[in-house]
Amino acid sequence: MPSPKAKNNAGRSPNRTPSPHLLQRQGSDPTSARLRASESPTRRRGSGSASASATGPQQQLPEEDCMRLNPSFAGIALRSLLAIDLWMSKRLGVCAEEDSSWGSVRPLMKLIEISGHGIPWIAGTLYCMWKSDSAAGQEIMLNLLLALLLDVVLVGIVKALVRRRRPSHNRMDMFATFSVDRYSFPSGHATRAAMGARFLLTHLVLAAPVRVLVLLWAVLVGLSRVMLGRHNVTDVAFGFFMGYFQYSLVEALWVSTASLQKLLGVLG
Template sequence: MPSPKAKNNGGRSSSSSPSSVGSNNGRYEFMSLSRTPPPHLLQRQGSDPTCARLRASESPTRRRGSASSSGGPSSSGAGAAQQMPEEDCMRLNPSLVGIALSSLLAVDLWLSKRLGVCACEDSSWGSVRPLMKLVEISGHGIPWLAGVLYCLYKSDSAAGQEVMLNLLMALILDLVLVGVVKAIVRRRRPSHNRMDMFATFSVDRYSFPSGHATRAALCARFLLAHLVLAAPLRVLVLLWAVLVGLSRVLLGRHNVTDVAFGFGMGYCQYNLVEALWVSPVGLQGMLGLWN
């Protein structure tokens, strides 16, 4: 007859057998995830559908799915955060106009640097730099203002005074308009430029548009329209205007687009001067109103 101790030992051994791991009085036991169970326990769990369902419910994928399907404020905020980068990427896509402008700017900078052959004495055409600086001074605003004031003072005829007076107003208008556009655009001068220009002002550190080009186009059109000049002199006036604009690029003062826009702006300014033309009678009337 077996002893009670043997029965107890047998009960312990039977309770610790692999067949009792799955259930204990109708209750399932869960093993620790930090330790790897023996192979016979893995086989037992794999054959038990209840353990399979428990593993599926505890999987990280299931937990993430349940968290995303909860529909709380955090899930909606996360969805909006995931959509924001896509919208930002759509805004950052360059348009056709932006690509065209960027390409034009790159070509402008490259061509301006290639044509700046008189930017310094060590350049390929450095020996021509003094001559280009003389052309630069010939298109400066101060010599033109001084020369027009002198001609207005020395003129004896009413027609000559009228022409010089309107040319003086055209030069003042050009200075104001160019200064306003430069202050608005604020485009820096080319990197290879040397700031050794004659009589510069605060807005002269900006490049767009070229004030010399606007003045050359305005004065050339004004002189050709209101002065009686022979054919050689008319050609010289045109060549002077073109040379002034070309000198701005050769000296590295401006980019090509600055000079091109300056020529167009000066050409249009003459139309404004003609529309605002002031006669001596009209000038006397304005002076009488002021007095």
């Protein structure tokens, strides 16, 4: 005889729908299904791409790096000119060392270097001004002295502002150097040679051969700076340009002997 429990189990329909409470317990309600769908891999991939796009702008290159990657035409041209300048200066530095290709000419180049140094020029100008008997001669030597002092000041200021190092193949065995002489731009010898040559050719009565020698001396002073490895080509070129126009400034500020005597009388 079957038991009442067996009868109850046999009486149940096999396709009977579970109760809502059972569905809720099993987590099969529609809300749970939507929550699980929202956590699907597709949604996770979408959220990952969204977060990547949100942090994307933070991974961009800085502005200065973009400028380096996209240089201007002027920057490219300047770098090319500097590269050519360094290459030419290296090739022309044939007297930089004793064992260089023109090392035997190095003593002569150093003698020309001393002839364009500021100390011999200032000392020679003071001596000529002291030995001069005429007021006109003293006036010329006085203005030459002021021009040399102006050259020292202007070249020192430009060197301190630019601070371009001397060529790597240079030997610091120059005559009577100062603190700013560790910088290369512009060449003080070139400025002094250009200004001094123009001054002498203008205010001194010289024969034609002597005038040629003065111009040749100025060119040799500038050439010796590159051959000894003291300066780059652009240092000397700008030095000639600067010295040429320094003389124009000296002419504009010319001090006569009468003006100097009045100034000394006021100060006295």
